[in-house]
Amino acid sequence: MPFISKIERQSDYSHFDSTVPIVIDNGGSYFRIGWAGESEPRVIFRNIVQRPRHKTTGETITVVGDHNPALLRYFDCTRSGPRSAFDNNVVYQFEIMEYILDFGFDRLGADQSQIDHPILITECACNPVHSRCRMAELLFESYGVPSIAFGVDAAFSYKYNEQLGICNRDGLAICSGFMTSHAIPFINGEAVYEACCRTNIGGYHVTDYLKQLLSLKYPHHISKLTWEKVEDLKMEHCYIVPDYASEVRIFQKGDKGVEEKTRCWQLPWTPSPVEEQPSEEEIARKAALKERQGQRLREMAEAKRSSRINELENEIGGLEFLLKQLKQVEENNVLTFLRETGYASKQEIDSALAKAIQSLRKAKGEQIETEEKMDSSMAEKYNLVNVPDDMLTPDQIKEKRKQLFLKSTTEARQRAKQKRAEEELEREREMKMEEEKRLENPERYLEDLRAKYQQLSEKVEQRKRLKTNGNNTNGNQNGSGGVGRGERLNAAQRERMRLLTTAAFDRGKGEDTFGIKDEDWQLYKLMSRDNDDDEDEKPTEDEADLARVTSRLREIDPTFFPKSESGSLMVEAPRFRPLAKEDFQIILGVERFRCPEVLFHPNLIGIDQSGLDEMAGISIRRLPFKDQGLEERITKSILLTGGCCQYPGMAERLEAGIRMSRPCGTPITVVRASDPILDAWRGASVYAAAMQFPHQTFSRMDYYEKGEDWLRQYQFSYTI
Template sequence: MAEQLHITRIHLPTLQTPPTPASYDKHRGQGTPLIIDNGSTTLRFGFCTSATPRCQPNTVSKYKERRTNKPLLLFGHGVDTESGAKSQAKTPWEGDVLLNFDALENALDYAFIQLGIDASSVEHPVLMTERLCSPLHSRGLTSELIFEQYSVPSLAYCVDSVMSFYHNNLPPSSVPFSSDGLVVSFNSASTSVVPIMQGKGLMSHAKRIPWGANQATDYLLKLIQLKYPTFPTRVTNTQSTWMLQNFCEFAIDYPTLLRTLKDPLRLRASERIIQFPFMVNAAEEKTEEELARIAERKREQGRMLQEIAAKSRMEKLLQKENDLQYMLNLRERRDEETKKEWENTLQEEGFENDGELDSAIKKLESDLKKARKKEADGGEPEDPEPPSFPLIDVPDADLDEDGLREKRKQRLMKAGYDARERAKREKEREREEREAEERREEEERDRDLTGWAGKLRKEQEAIMNKIKERNRRRAALTDRKSAAAQARMKSIANLAADDRVPKKRRKATGEDMFGADDADWAIYRKINTAAASSDEEEDLVTLQAVEQKLLQYDPSFTAEHTHASLSAQRSALLSAFRPQYEDGDIEGKTRLHLNVERWRVCEAWFSPSMAGIDSAGLGEVLQGALSRFSDQEKSRLVKNVFVTGGPSQFSGLLDRMYAALRPILPPEMPLEIVRAADPMTDAWKGMADFAKTDEFNRVSVTKEEYEEWGGERIKRWWGGNWNSSVLVD
């Protein structure tokens, strides 16, 4: 089953082994440049002589440990080790702007400790990334932190996407950087387009849209929550990011893809199923000794209950015998007392006359007789004896007033007894007919199970068609132009023109003959849209009985074939979009089916409005950026459309960009789109390559320049945000 459905288990993050600080000996006193790629999700750092950077999630959390009540400062993967620390985690970034400088200081402390720097100051030049079009004030605060806190000798800033382009188009050591290209950088909080002409980033022509991997992750999570509002497990941002990276991709033509996915079979073939962890309540298995002890305990409890019931019956029997003896003694006093005294005695005992006393004595004697017989038979109930009505056949002339009253009473009792007997015989006859029908059905089922099941399936289909036809007619009545609604209005008009009572008489007396005929109630149900059909409830009961038989005896008939299941699924397309699972299927209830969402999330890069973002898409931004260049310059740019950043690794991106750029370019103009060799670390590697050149020292702001001009001192160079002028605050 799992292989046919291509089920993937949800990724659960594992705890990372704490990294070991590096040795600082070979860099001590050498002044090796430090490279820091300060990303919004990942911090990459290291010396420029390293082959690869050290990487940690750019997350910090100040947390108080419960057992020792000591404050802890956790960074990177260390935040995942404490569940309480995750809720207090924060990053230096707010979207695409660096705002939290306390977290930045903690991140830099961690980086320098892991690099093994044990000196009182960081005596290494620093090359650090910044966002495209970063605020000047943010850069000034960052410079102030690095110069004042760590006393670095010099500091330079660069745009990460430009440095990734530099690394992938690295010229020979003796040749200056002069490549042309159009850099498209997919970042965590934004996506930017930077034209590069003759090795110089044209930041005045750069564009940026407020859509990145973080927004895509949130969008996917919202789509999942909308699709599964009652999902039993909480889906986290980390899991949503994992699903985005592993299952989402770009479509070359998104509208055409949606039209293709209207076919339920294609929709099911395109889905990816993610199985979340679930727990099955395993039945407790008992040993034979435990089962024997439980059975013995139940038998003992049964015996105790029987003894309690027998004791209660004996107490009631003794009470009735005492009451009978008391009433017999009371009746013996009738001959000893005067009439007046006897009437007072009866009133004190709650009797109106001698007849009530005799009836009570007779009833007690009958109850005692039944109870004694029941005790003698071992507590089994006996069939009641038919009552006798001796006065029924006695002529009225032979009876006095009390006898006539008793005769009328017995006649009523006999009528009630006869009615109960007739109802009992009718029930017995229906039971016998039902048992005979069940025997005939069982014989037919044993003789031909396939034919019997086929007959019941036809009966089920006929009943469902009747129910569907009723629903269709009820829906048609809501449309006043439909044939059903017009027929209803015609029926109402005919009732209003009823000539069974003259119009003058109806107007004078208000007399109406509606209801005199049984057909009136049928027409009433026909014209009243809110009235339920008299046969609807019977059909539902019959349908349920038929489906229960099929579920019990037909192995090919499952719960998915029942009327309730088919009504819940509503359509094959909706069933393919979100399959329904039975209530007891815990494994199925903890599955996510991703189909349309796989392409919809990525399409938001080209149509942010579909996710509620008021911004142009990537295709429009590329067209706007290229429109500012001549055809000759445009031809140089589109020969090297360079894609970098983590989301650039999504499948189908290059084809989607080609489909967006090709129609806006002349047919003869060549177009080539390439992806960075390593989109995750190429920016850091490009910074390391540049730090080894002599130009790095010329573009850096020294400690002396900072002390003279302040933290907002900027030097222009081809890889920075400002490359056309020198700005001084």
């Protein structure tokens, strides 16, 4: 059950006489304040302070304790989280402590000029005197408190339960708090701090462990895993097992008990709307639209073409007419006529005509037979080739060279064409043969083809792997960096290593002579060339074969499905799927007992101290004198108190653990406090109301007269 704060302002402050002490249980997680002699504290709140800024005015405000998070929406809480006055279990930040005391006294209803009541406030066992002094000074100076007494919460809780008859005068209090756990033995009703022991582990560590484990397990839901929520989960679901190993084995084997031991927290989730498949009509409509658009484009292209043909035909007609006219024009008028038309000569008109005709043919989609033309004009084109050099003028020699070059290129082109044609024929013949083979025995053929495909693809894969190995190390991208165990270098890296080692070892005898000879430096050229080798990735023969076989298989084998390009080496990428209910569940299985287990094995979270069960033995061993009867009396009355002992199974586990370390036959009784959380305050309230209480307090005068050293010796006496 989550703990709820009590922060209503009290109105009856003035009814209390100034001799009535105020009792404060200043715990690591909760602050409780109330009047001596009452059974419940008046005000309870979380012992934290937040100092956010107002979002619009920028004013820094102070908020003490837990409040409705909705009210904090006006404030920017991102820069300062909740802060505590405690380091471990010692108060060290007295500015924060002062805010907390302000809030506590204010809610208790204080309205006079000072806090005119004696104060009983709890502290940790063996509180460093620095912390105790600062606290006393704060209470005396800022609040005008007349007198103060300090006591230990675990002791108050033990004494309170002793009064209730739950435990005896001799016994052991095991108090597991927020940051620390204590074991404090009691002899004749008095706490023996010489024999107490403290392990720095508490509820904070359990919650933190649970929070970390869950946020590592569900990284998508980190925002949901707030401290408060995880604390609630812990209080509701965590339990302590008698034997961790056997319990965890149940989970490992997945026995039928697992289901009922597993808790599931369903986060708010709304199924995403399913996308509807478009209907038949919709598809038809879209296809029709597409068709129409295509039709329009085609029409446009057709219109453009016909207009262009028209234009060209007109031009040709015009040019032909021009030529005809030119024939009729007299010799001496030719120039003036040409000037009018804009052409320089008859040749120009001819060439323009030829060009226009060619364009027209192109537009009409006719083949241009340039090659044949070339053939026909071959003889006159290469007229100089067969004439000996000495019969020609230098200009002609130049011309001849040009012709020779042209001729050879044309011939080469033709040869290549012929070869291509032959290859085509060859391939066709091969295809025919394969087809025959296939028709002869289709199954066998298919099998052969598949085997070939397998073989080739493996070969190609292998080469690829060799080349790229080292970049993806064993398919593991955890980036441990460099070359670790069991990882191979790729070929290029291997070669570079070889070159480097030969450079390092082969020269000279025990003397590094690298660089004396110029060719030593060639090494670097070699190395960089190795790197470049990777980049020219022409398809090798195998790859070409593979491509051919793949396409063939695709043609004839309907069941064939080529392997993906990346190959089987890569980790299969998670396929996209809509998020389901299961993705919004936080499952608590082993965590339910793994987290509280840290109380018994602090080693699990790296704290090298004994757990709760061993602490009892340590504490008994530290007793100043050996007395078997006393030890038995102590183990007969072990009280569990503190917020952290509320897990189910705690007492049983502790009893079993203590039994292991005690002599055989020792009577052991472990009991839980009547209220592990509030008993410390109640005990303190009883002591503060007692007649002897004024003798236990010290005043401002005492403090400043006797000084720090005296305060170090100060100890609250629990035997009245």
